Amino acid sequence: MVQLDLIELADLVRPEQLVAEILRQNPQMPVPVPLEDLARLAGISKIEAFTSEGFEGALIANATKSQGAIFYSNRGPRPRQRFTIGHELGHFLLPWHRQAKFQCTAEDITSGGNKDWEIQANQFAAELLIPAPLVKTRLQKLKDPELAHIMALRDEFETSMEMTARRVVELSEYACAVIFSKDNVVRYPVWSPYFTHRLCVKKGERLPAKSPSREAASDPDEWHELDAHWWLVERRGEDTPESVYEQTLVQENGHKVTLLTYDPE
Structure with missing residues (x-):
């Protein structure tokens, strides 16, 4: 079972800092990383698939970013859906992503385009879904x-x-x-x-x-x-x-x- 103390995340501004703290709080992090459980502990009350031609994912949050909902495209394979959820969770947790609403295209989630906040959300998703410490441990054995x-x-x-x-x-x-x-x-x-x-x-x-x-x-x-x-x-x-x-x-x-x-x- 995972846990999340949001107070410890409050002053962290970079994706790798946030993920490092999440891993510190969960030294026995399960694999695959239970993304939905972490999102709910962060304040995401709804994680739901949707059909859209224009957007790959979306985040709708309240003004203080204490509660929110994540939507992801139902068209892609499960790994892509997980990455999209991680991307939107990054928008929710990164403190300088102050917008209450994000609508992210396939380009935003694939490459980040030229938007710093999309690039950072992608970095957060990658760091969280396949954490460096867990990968390094396995690579040393392989x-x-x-x-x-x-x-x-x-x-x-x-x-x-x-x-x-x-x-x-x-x-x-x-x-x-x-x-x-x-x-x-x-x-x-x-x-x-x-x-x-x-x-x-x-x-x-x-x-x-x-x-x-x-x-x-x-x-x-x-x-x-x-x-x-x-x-x-x-x-x-x-x-x-x-x-x-x-x-x-x-x-x-x-x-x-x-x-x-x-x-x-």
Whole structure:
């Protein structure tokens, strides 16, 4: 059973501070994180699905932000609905989000657009749904990065593949990166602090010609070895790995997730 002392949250203004305090109050936080229970303890009296073409989520609160209701689109998969609820809860708890009413589009919840409060609400949702301390504990046991590990954590935390992959790579102590693509065109990459070599593919560019990630089907458990120059920039005076190892998960509608790693020098 989770608990929430709102007084301890009152002076915290950043998403990571709020989540850190929630975790401090709940040292045995269940997984998946009981989002609805935490929201109700925060003062959310209603959490309800709705049908809307224009909005992904909404928050309606009283003037003092002591009570409120959260609405989320019924169209998306459960991980996306959970993220939307977390996003709206972020609006409710972050003290400088002073509006009593938020109506958030798919773009707000996917990328945050150019609005600081939407970006912060997304940060809060990610931190709360897949908390760094819980992920790090699991990664220490799993050791080498693999797509199978990311998929297992995705199922355990009830989060999307994309959010889980990003979180795993950002927190990994191994040299690894993940490339998100659609129709073999790079959407964006994310890499760990230990992935110190620069990628030679950028947003909007096609996946490397010789990479198995271009194939229409894949076994996400299978590793492929590729000459490093297909993925990494070769710099004079810098020791570049000879090979890069990759795994790819082919998803729906042309989306793919490619995990890269290399042996440390």
